[in-house]
Amino acid sequence: MGGNEVLKPSEYISNQWKNTVQIFQSLEKIQIVFPIVGNFFGHFSNRWKLFKAFFQSLENGGEEMRMEAGTIETPMFVVDVQRIRRNLERLTEVKRRTGCRILLAQKGFALWRLYPLIREHLDGVCASSPNEARLGREEFNREVHVFAAAYSEADVRALVQWVDEIDFNSFAQWKQFRALVESAGRPIRCGLRINPECSTQDHAIYDPCAPHSRLGIRRAGFEGESLEGISGLHFHTLCEQNADALERTLGAVEERFGDLIPGMSWFNFGGGHHITRADYDVDLLCRLLSDFQQRYGVQVYLEPGEAVALNAGILAATVLDVVRNETDIAILDVSCTAHMPDVLEMPYRPNVCRMTDDLFPPPEARAGEAGEKAHTHRLAGLSCLAGDVIGDYSFDEPLRAGDRLIFEDMAHYSMVKTTMFNGVQHPAIALYDSDTGTDQLEVVRRFTYEDFKHRLA
Numbered sequence: 001m002g003g004n005e006v007l008k009p010s011e012y013i014s015n016q017w018k019n020t021v022q023i024f025q026s027l028e029k030i031q032i033v034f035p036i037v038g039n040f041f042g043h044f045s046n047r048w049k050l051f052k053a054f055f056q057s058l059e060n061g062g063e064e065m066r067m068e069a070g071t072i073e074t075p076m077f078v079v080d081v082q083r084i085r086r087n088l089e090r091l092t093e094v095k096r097r098t099g100c101r102i103l104l105a106q107k108g109f110a111l112w113r114l115y116p117l118i119r120e121h122l123d124g125v126c127a128s129s130p131n132e133a134r135l136g137r138e139e140f141n142r143e144v145h146v147f148a149a150a151y152s153e154a155d156v157r158a159l160v161q162w163v164d165e166i167d168f169n170s171f172a173q174w175k176q177f178r179a180l181v182e183s184a185g186r187p188i189r190c191g192l193r194i195n196p197e198c199s200t201q202d203h204a205i206y207d208p209c210a211p212h213s214r215l216g217i218r219r220a221g222f223e224g225e226s227l228e229g230i231s232g233l234h235f236h237t238l239c240e241q242n243a244d245a246l247e248r249t250l251g252a253v254e255e256r257f258g259d260l261i262p263g264m265s266w267f268n269f270g271g272g273h274h275i276t277r278a279d280y281d282v283d284l285l286c287r288l289l290s291d292f293q294q295r296y297g298v299q300v301y302l303e304p305g306e307a308v309a310l311n312a313g314i315l316a317a318t319v320l321d322v323v324r325n326e327t328d329i330a331i332l333d334v335s336c337t338a339h340m341p342d343v344l345e346m347p348y349r350p351n352v353c354r355m356t357d358d359l360f361p362p363p364e365a366r367a368g369e370a371g372e373k374a375h376t377h378r379l380a381g382l383s384c385l386a387g388d389v390i391g392d393y394s395f396d397e398p399l400r401a402g403d404r405l406i407f408e409d410m411a412h413y414s415m416v417k418t419t420m421f422n423g424v425q426h427p428a429i430a431l432y433d434s435d436t437g438t439d440q441l442e443v444v445r446r447f448t449y450e451d452f453k454h455r456l457a
């Protein structure tokens with residue numbers, strides 16, 4: 001861009017609307033910050049809300065924003081706001097029962113359009129980088145915590161503008177950056193990540209306690225070190241686990257680090273707590289949290305990502321072609337490696353259904369294991385990767401080009417980990433609220449050639 005830009009009439013109009021949008025958004029902010037002055041603007045603001053959807057559709061490039069669920073475009077991530085709300089209510093219950101604080105782990109879910117809703121329930125966010133920290137400050141604006149395996153000086157210089165807490169992964173980094181953090185001109189708490197050396201799961205790739213792990217300081221690493229200036233400790237060792245795994249981990253933490261805890265004011269139990277899963281033992285979690293806080297007089301934090309968006313979103317896809325090589329292979333307009341990379345990385349097998357008007361179909365509607373129903377297909381992506389394969393599934397009727405499928409539980413991690421490999425069309429993002437009783441979607445983001453091009457230079 002640059003130079004004298006010649007705008008097409010449609011672009012000019014779109015820019016004018018964008019300016020209008022910004023002005024009205026400022027009015028909304030004034031109303032929050034200065035209620036008296038804001039009341040004056042209230043009249044305009046209410047009118048504004050009526051037209052907001054229309055303005056936003058223009059902001060999105062003038063495309064239709066609402067459509068019937070049964071005819072949605074693909075590829076598209078659809079997140080059900082009501083399911084997010086339900087998850088948040090469960091987390092709020094844990095907060096209410098125990099007095100713990102809960103942060104959204106943005107690495108797991110960062111659909112910031114929903115941060116105003118999440119902010120009503122959770123205490124802040126945790127970040128893994130300056131980018132996530134800045135997003136948390138700009139869009140969430142409650143507590144912002146950060147942890148990364150290592151920081152560069154540029155990272156720390158950026159982070160101190162946005163974070164309330166920074167956790168270090170080694171004494172060397174803490175000592176290197178202590179002065180920089182303490183001279184930031186705003187209060188920033190500092191903590192250390194510990195490694196309790198207690199593996200409670202089989203996925204080595206997600207086990208920070210696995211042999212030779214770089215994540216967290218083992219107890220031996222504390223010998224001869226001063227904790228002056230450190231106000232809390234942090235561990236993250238769980239992945240999609242129940243409260244019994246936390247109980248075992250806390251046993252190891254207390255055994256190895258118990259003598260250090262009384263000197264701390266807070267303790268972060270990380271993420272990996274599958275609190276919003278139906279069989280999660282919330283009572284045990286609450287007992288563990290209350291007991292730990294009472295015994296040590298510390299403020300406990302949890303920072304779940306997955307639990308916030310568990311079972312709250314789908315990825316909608318269309319069959320583009322069916323080819324045969326010993327088995328029937330349906331090639332979709334999504335890519336496993338680009339759009340659901342954890343299926344390959346973890347690995348796991350997502351649940352799949354044919355798309356109907358119900359974007360969140362009941363379990364009975366799911367495709368079967370290979371050979372279970374009459375027609376087995378391999379579901380595969382459209383990229384060049386030979387291994388771009390989601391898995392083998394069976395259906396009552398054979399799949400044909402044009403058929404549409406739903407991949408369940410795709411709101412967490414999949415959405416933040418997507419890539420534009422091969423330049424494949426990135427799924428649009430839509431919101432849906434099953435609580436309103438309508439089957440309408442709001443498309444909040446579509447991705448264009450420009451998004452692809454500008455990632456590369």
Ligand SMILES: Cc1ncc(COP(=O)(O)O)c(C=O)c1O
Binds near residue numbers: 238239273303305307
């Ligand atoms: C330090 C830390 N905190 C929190 C989380 C969030 O975990 P989950 O999304 O499984 O709850 C992770 C995930 O990797 C993490 O590394």
